[in-house]
Amino acid sequence: MAQINAIGRRKTSTARIYLKPGKGEIRINNRSLVEFFPLLSHQNIVTQPFRVSETEGKFDVLVNVKGGGFSGQAGAISLGIARALDEHDNELHGKLKSASLFTRDDRMVERKKYGRPKARKRFQFSKR
Numbered sequence: 001m002a003q004i005n006a007i008g009r010r011k012t013s014t015a016r017i018y019l020k021p022g023k024g025e026i027r028i029n030n031r032s033l034v035e036f037f038p039l040l041s042h043q044n045i046v047t048q049p050f051r052v053s054e055t056e057g058k059f060d061v062l063v064n065v066k067g068g069g070f071s072g073q074a075g076a077i078s079l080g081i082a083r084a085l086d087e088h089d090n091e092l093h094g095k096l097k098s099a100s101l102f103t104r105d106d107r108m109v110e111r112k113k114y115g116r117p118k119a120r121k122r123f124q125f126s127k128r
Contacts, residue, residue, distance in 0.1 A: 004087050008080025010105050013068030017080035019088065022060030024050075028077070029065060037074060045074040049082040052099040053092040059085075075105060 004019045026046065028036040037043050050056045061081060065073045082101035086093050096102060110119040117123060 004084045006080045006084035006087060008076040008078065008083065010075035010079065011068045011072035011108060013065060013072035013076040015063055015065040015073065015076035015080045017077070017084045018062040019059050019081070019084040021058065024057035024059065026061045026063070028063040037070065039070070042070055042074040046077050046081070048078055048099070049085055049096060049101050052101065053085055053095050055085065055092070059088075079104060 002020075004017075006017045006019070008015045008017065026033040028046075033043055033046060037046065047056070050059070061084075063077055063080070065077060067073075068076070078101065082096045086096060086102070112119055
């Protein structure tokens, strides 16, 4: 089987996923998963598609991720891995879909408006 490519996005993060059969090694921007995501919660988000599809330790994953922060990057990687697994084996589609791993989380930061300190916050009102 050849390498499978997929893309995942969340907030302002974009992750390019390269999936191939292997021993379960995950490299993100040429660093290990634990080195790139020190928090266990982010590591769990990244590995969730493998746990749901029961394919842990069967694929090596190479990830290039840009933009955003840790949470956005973890979500983008998770979506990309789920898409790559679906492309590899269409039988896994039902499991991954029932775990909501194909849903692109489209929530973005609202832009700052002029005349205000933030998007919705207003300056303190002074009567006198």
